[in-house]
Amino acid sequence: MINITEDLILKTLSDIDDPSQSKDIVSLGLVSNVNIKDSNVGVTLEVPVHRGAAMEPIRKLAQEKIMKIEGVTSATVVITAHESKQKGSPNVSEINEIKEKVFESNVKRFVAVGSGKGGVGKSTTSVNLAIALKLEGYSVGLLDADVYGPSQPRMLGVSGRPASVGGDMVAPLQNFGISLMSMGLLVPDDTAMIWRGPMVQSALTQMLNSVAWGNLDVIVIDLPPGTGDIQISLAQQVNLAGAVIVSTPQDIALLDVVKAITMFQKANVPIIGMIENMSYWSCPDCGRVDHIFGKDGVKSEAKKRGIDLLGEIPISVDVRKSSDSGIPIIISDPDAIQSKNYRIIAKSIIKSIKLDEEEVV
Ligand SMILES: Nc1ncnc2c1ncn2[C@@H]1O[C@H](COP(=O)(O)OP(=O)(O)O)[C@@H](O)[C@H]1O
Ligand SMILES: [Mg+2]
Known part of the structure; x- marks a missing residue:
């Protein structure tokens, strides 16, 4: 059985592109947290406030992809919205x-x-x-x-x-x-x-x-x-x-x-x-x-x-x-x-x- 690691999850998620930027969500820094407990995986995607709704298809896709990993029994991907990263300046x-x-x-x-x-x-x-x-x-x-x-x-x-x-x-x-x-x-x-x-x-x-x-x-x-x-x-x-x-x-x-x-x-x-x-x-x-x-x-x-x-x-x-x-x-x-x-x-x-x-x- 494959060992479920953070690297494996990130590798899986790096197959998903954010279409608005034609770059994958991992390189874009949208994955802010990966939490693995036995065969249960939780992932947090952090996105700018105004993109919350638009990210829903990406959230679903991420969840499906993680579920397909051998040995994973549950996958939960959540989106959190944040204000600009630096004080007053967008990234x-x-x-x-x-x-x-x-x-x-x-x-x-x-x-x-x-x-x-x-x-x-x-x-x-x-x-x-x-x-x-x-x-x-x-x-x-x-x-x-x-x-x-x-x-x-x-x-x-x-x-x-x-x-x-x-x-x-x-x-x-x-x-x-x-x-x-x-x-x-x-x-x-x-x-x-x-x-x-x-x-x-x-x-x-x-x-x-x-x-x-x-x-x-x-x-x-x-x-x-x-x-x-x-x-x-x-x-x-x-x-x-x-x-x-x-x-x-x-x-x-x-x-x-x-x-x-x-x-x-x-x-x-x-x-x-x-x-x-x-x-x-x-x-x-x-x-x-x-x-x-x-x-x-x-x-x-x-x-x-x-x-x-x-x-x-x-x-x-x-x-x-x-x-x-x-x-x-x-x-x-x-x-x-x-x-x-x-x-x-x-x-x-x-x-x-x-x-x-x-x-x-
Ligand atoms: N050339 C001018 N002659 C007379 N009054 C002016 C002139 N330029 C601006 N004002 C007046 O000075 C005040 C401040 O102008 P405003 O354009 O609001 O400045 P800012 O946007 O830089 O704060 C306003 O009441 C405006 O009507
Ligand atoms: Mg003014």
Whole structure:
């Protein structure tokens, strides 16, 4: 009679491929525990949370295969779901799986809008750029990944719960021709959410995986502020075509920008360029220009680092009002200097990420 050993069980299980990754379940590290008691065998498969249901056929097959081993009288294979392995970061197989899913929905390019800190105009920039890209004739999605302070539903003027489109998939909401998904659409405004790293990660993963984005040329991602694990792993999950960095001209904001640049470089994300927001204020009555947050701060930082300055967006009450009212300035006042500059910046982005060329994965 054959001796039932862990090696024998693993060898048997290594015949089973995970079809989503065309690799066997043992090499993928999905077998987390093998327990042998006389002729009874128990196996645990550990899979990412969102794959629990999809793994059922594999679980059954594993059980059948173990039962066929000579001398085995009972085989129990169970699936346990886990959050991301490292704090806040998915492992390589999870990342590949997410990429596969997102590519299934045919999104050609992802562009992130980042900044070192909050309140510099990242969301305002994201929504206006998304619409500017749309105005150039592309199909555009906007992913509000700032789970800490989701502001895109308000800025894009959408509300209501996303509709279910079967399975665990939901449809993005639409306005001005832009498809939007945001945690702000999934969690009521007045809910105080405390986010821990792994929760943020799985929320973002869901906003990529469980949203029927459809065929899009580009998704603009309004990143959460900060320069930690979450930003890096999101960047890697979707294979960012590039990142745009928003800053005000102040030194303090620039210190954070340096961190953001370093983070993208570490994650091998090309930096498309920097945008100086709240560059200056021009008095609508007398035309006098005030550099409220300092002059040329971003310009000189960009130059020093060999990064393009994509454009300047002056301060104006209209930008703030239009953001708050759900009609971004590029729609409410297309002739404003800000709107014109957003359109110029969008053209540079299109060139930089080669949006007109086919996918080169
Ligand atoms: N160029 C600008 N002129 C005037 N107000 C602006 C400008 N850019 C952003 N704001 C306002 O500043 C606030 C913060 O901008 P927001 O885009 O929410 O920043 P972030 O996403 O970086 O936190 C918002 O009230 C927004 O309307
Ligand atoms: Mg924001």
